[in-house]
Amino acid sequence: MSAASEKGRIWRLAGAYVWQQALRWMHGGPLYRLSPQTGSPARLLIAPQDLRTADQTNAADIYGGNFLFSGHLVETRGASPFELEGEDLDWQRDLHGFGWLRDLRAADNRISRQNSRALVDDWLKHCGRWHPVGWEASVTTRRVMSWLAHSPFILEDGDHEFYNRFLRSISRQVRYLRRTINETHDGVERLQASIAIAAACISMSGQGRFARQSIRRLDQELKRQILTDGGHVSRNPWAMIEILADLLPVRQAFVVQGLELPEAMLQSVDRMMPMMRFFRHGDGALAHFNGMGSTPNDLVATIMAYDDARGAPPLNVPHTGYQRLGGGASVVIMDTGKPPPLSVGVDAHAGCLSFEFSSGLHRIVVNCGVSGRSNEMWRRVSRSTAAHSTAVVEDTSSCRFLNEKPFGRWLGTPIVSGPNTVLVQRDDDDAMGVRVAASHDGYKAQFGLIHTRDMRLSADGTVLDGIDSLSEDARGTERGEEYAIRFHLHPSIKASMLHSGTAVLLMCRDGEAWEFDAPGSELVLEESIYLSDVYGHRKTMQIALYGRIRESQSAAWQFRRTATAKLGRRASSEFDDLMQTGNLPFDEPDFEDDIDLDGSDTELDAVVKSED
Known part of the structure; x- marks a missing residue:
């Protein structure tokens, strides 16, 4: 490739980035906050399962104000973690993504339920309108999926006012994802945002038109990103793990709700499962190509349990390469x-x-x-x-x-x-x-x-x-x-x-x-x-x-x-x-x-x- 061609690709990518940031500011900044808000759903209908593994030993640390994320330990000393400033960005993303709710839920006691409600309420109070890290598209996606999956645990013993605040916030976050999805990073991030929107629409009442739109958008993203042989367009085996960990619970929610499964969802899962086996060595670890790191064996084992065919892995995957x-x-x-x-x-x-x-x-x-x-x-x-x-x-x-x-x-x-x-x-x-x-x-x-x-x-x-x-x-x-x-x-x-x-x-x-x-x-x-x-x-x-x-x-x-x-x-x-x-x-x-x-x-x- 010539130097001029390389520079042209770089400038086009830079232009797309500037446009994304401008739209993100408009959607997340003052213009969005002043825009009229539509009504909130009346209730939650279903909670998609969280397939990722929990560690209940973290629940005691979180209750004590010790938050260990991304290799960084932060002691809040009685303050709300959402009021802290200047912490490591990856730590903040993990905090605002609420994936740690699964650890509190694994503890399964009254204290952990109260703690989870208090931390969700803290987020609603300090970051519910806007936060530069908490409202990043990928972080919002993870938070929506976590709140939906663990909503029975969060809402148990909660009062009616908290229930309404919780639903209004989810509705607002989903609306934000819906408006900004075209400005998210292409690839896994955009596909996960589509999955989160679809999950919310089938989990909440009164979605109607939005549910049909979200399912159609998810269908389009799956057809565009999942290749014919089941690999992801990024050629990264890790992408399949991330996508299947979110897509399988949503597929199950469709079945429980009695909804017809989108064609692309059926085909994508059927294609990705053999590709998971393709990349596996005899010890269960996935090969290290194009961004794949250490294999989360527990999550991979959970995902593979959904594989009904369990046939031999493919040998030649020319589309993924x-x-x-x-x-x-x-x-x-x-x-x-x-x-x-x-x-x-x-x-x-x-x-x-x-x-x-x-x-x-x-x-x-x-x-x-x-x-x-x-x-x-x-x-x-x-x-x-x-x-x-x-x-x-x-x-x-x-x-x-x-x-x-x-x-x-x-x-x-x-x-x-x-x-x-x-x-x-x-x-x-x-x-x-x-x-x-x-x-x-x-x-x-x-x-x-x-x-x-x-x-x-x-x-x-x-x-x-x-x-x-x-x-x-x-x-x-x-x-x-x-x-x-x-x-x-x-x-x-x-x-x-x-x-x-x-x-x-x-x-x-x-x-x-x-x-x-x-x-x-x-x-x-x-x-x-x-x-x-x-x-x-x-x-x-x-x-x-x-x-x-x-x-x-x-x-x-x-x-x-x-x-x-x-x-x-x-x-x-x-x-x-x-x-x-x-x-x-x-x-x-x-x-x-x-x-x-x-x-x-x-x-x-x-x-x-x-x-x-």
Whole structure:
């Protein structure tokens, strides 16, 4: 893509942003507050279920005025949390989103019910008319869904006046979402707003015309955002979790109310369920592509319980742009798609042709994933090509991210250019296994190179062969001299060099072993960072193959299973003991599992170089 074309896309996005902010101010500011208000619904008819997991131990902390959200603890010391100013923005969004109501409800006692009513009343008093964070579209959406889902708990033992204030506020918030939905961020945020509006309209009495409009709008958004093969237009597996967690309870509410289910709702759920299985490894975790971080296993398990078909996952999803290779107990999931559209590419990654590889319950090769920390440096690291298990030319990502001032501060950092052509060929053979050959031109404009990856997984899943090549296709603006092919390893895998540094032994917790070799390539075992661990960042290892394009434009490599798992839990326990004592049958890297999150850029040297 030319520089002029990139700048044109950036200016169009900037213009759309300015227009959205102007409309949001008009709808949320004085003009909206002075607009005539329509009547409130007379009563609530139904409360959609909340599928997200609750933690009742948080109820006592909230009652004591200790609010721990997004890694930030705020002690209110008797004041209303909604009167506080200057707190972390993510903390404020969690506070105003009221998702913590599920924790109070899980406690299921009179004190928690009274506490929930008092906090809702505090919000109505201090923020019911307007709040710069509390009335963000995404926050309003989450609050509407939370209030509806937990309305029986909130309203129990409440008086009639509180009931009316509660209903009037929900009606006002839904009206605000209805007026501003076209100005919300495209993608999951807009779809969730559509779901919240539809949920409110079927949960409250007297909606009539609004209910028909909201259902029609939800139908349109589902058709636009859920692709034919069930993936989301953003190509982010996390998007499906978020959408299904809200959509499934609304679908159930339709059934309970005796309403006809919209066609797009039926089709979308039926398509997304197999895609959830597509991205799952043997241990239940979803692959780390395009914004997917640690897997909320409890929520995923709840969502999958709604899957009536429970068939085998698809293998080829060309519309979303991924391939799945299966053999024996081994699974390979490969990114073979172009970057998503600019409007939904804020979280997209430069990971074309990267893959993840697992054997049974063991994830072996992974991408670094997404950091749970609100830190721009780590966010940039996770999105770079070097944080993925694929080839990197001159430590440069295969995509360009928006980071120009002043637009980056307003618009985020979507992908503005990347691979335009991704060619995929797949061969399934019962005897030979599955072969996928794919190529992308993300390095063509800058370096004049085409990256091709050809992989084959044997039918029994014991051998994974691959060849990566960088062929010259055209003259780029620069000359690429060096490349690296990276294979990031999961933290549970212990790696050591073998055969005088020509191979790598990979040991799993239960004794299963794999050997990696790459004849003729410079093979190095280096430190890496796993960003998607539920407990935070963890140091791990990566296998890197280095080469110079003038000398060799291709590298062949192989993963081969050399030992099966020992029987029973005892073997796994013995292996864990060995790791704890350090008496491993090979040299273990000298570092701790956890990483200092306050470290400087030097912490990143083993993974990626910071890119502008």
